[in-house]
Amino acid sequence: MMTSIAISQVKQRFLLSLMLTVFLCCGDSDSSEVMLKSEPPLVTDHNREYTYSIRSVSDSNSELVVIEKQIPSWLSFDPESNILSGTAGWPNVNESFPVKLDLQQGDLSSELSYSIVVELGEIVCDQEFGNPEDSPYVLPYTLGETYTFGQVYCSENPAWGHHNWFAYDIDMGNGTIVLASREGEIIATKEDQPNIGGDCSGGKENFVFILHDDGTVMSYVHFTTDGVLVETGDRVVQGQEIGLSGNSGCSSGPHTHVALFKDRTNFDRQSTIPFNYSNADGPLDMNQGLVLMENYTAR
Known part of the structure; x- marks a missing residue:
């Protein structure tokens, strides 16, 4: 209405x-x-x-x-x-x-x-992500580990969660350590939701949001119950453990959803911006973004 x-x-x-x-x-x-x-x-x-x-x-x-x-x-x-x-x-x-x-x-x-x-317009999916060597972000998992990116940015199918989103889904099993991709301040956390997946009614995901010094915010979503290892107000460094991956909320299986927002004013899909990782060993597309169903090793 x-x-x-x-x-x-x-x-x-x-x-x-x-x-x-x-x-x-x-x-x-x-x-x-x-x-x-x-x-x-x-x-x-x-x-x-x-x-x-x-x-x-x-x-x-x-x-x-x-x-x-x-x-x-x-x-x-x-x-x-x-x-x-x-x-x-x-x-x-x-x-x-x-x-x-x-x-x-x-x-x-x-x-x-x-x-x-x-x-507020839809995001422009076809844009340059920049040279990954210059990216301030690292993969949110331990060096030497390899995971599949089960969903990437701007899915063509409108039924997929990342349609008109700049975001990635990393297929990490329940309880896998998730690391901070960049230094910043913890501005929001949640860890009291059940780790059962399939609940798309809204607000049922466990998460961590990190505010970076340039004003951007990265979200890490679908943590397991009681799987947040930081508190709001904490200052974290790049590579610090922040949580345990899981299957909470609107999720079809254990994974970690990551998205980068232009600032902290809105956390909708139109506010997401492109990013890649400086230490991702794996293929990139023509925009220098990561590729659907490809494996990436943290080097």
Whole structure:
């Protein structure tokens, strides 16, 4: 069910779109206004480029001149092509940004005024992970051990848990020692859930979350009951034992789920970011990410 806030936002966008449609497509009786070929996009994803090409429907030989009055800082305007473009980014999610432009073409003139709403977009799966030799992360298990990555990032099948996620599932048996991939502070733990798997009702996973010095957060999930070896507030070093792998919560078998979040504000899939490991001995894909059902040895 939609909340009243969501309904209000939908109504607001509809009315704004309707007004723009009347202004841009249908016009009014004032023939002195510049008429445009298309409406500006009113909504953009935070991680997708916003582009609006401003074109007049007038058959006038005069050039359309667009004068920038107000645009958000994340947008840029090219007066040569009359194109607005830019990517809003994480800090602007759920914000609305006014745009005001003066339009002049010969004797015609008008003002274009509207707002752009920035929404949380799906992650862009096809992106470079970076050279693993430069990665600040190591595999979360003991040197010399080898495990299979039973699920990797951005599974193609929507029924799989990692569809549109940057995350890995490492097939580690019950009670296997899990290590911190990077130094940081323990900001959240849970270990009181049963180690029986198959419970996808939400909140039934045992876990450890570590905040790194650059603000990113790594989650380690599905620990066994009473399998957390650290406490909230602890400072851990890279390679320190933090827990015992298990099968708690929404899990089809013992494994450790790891994901990296851009910061501690949201722990949803759209907030995950790509990562690899500096000590993983095994194949990488074209993006330098780890590969489904391949084995990786901690070297």
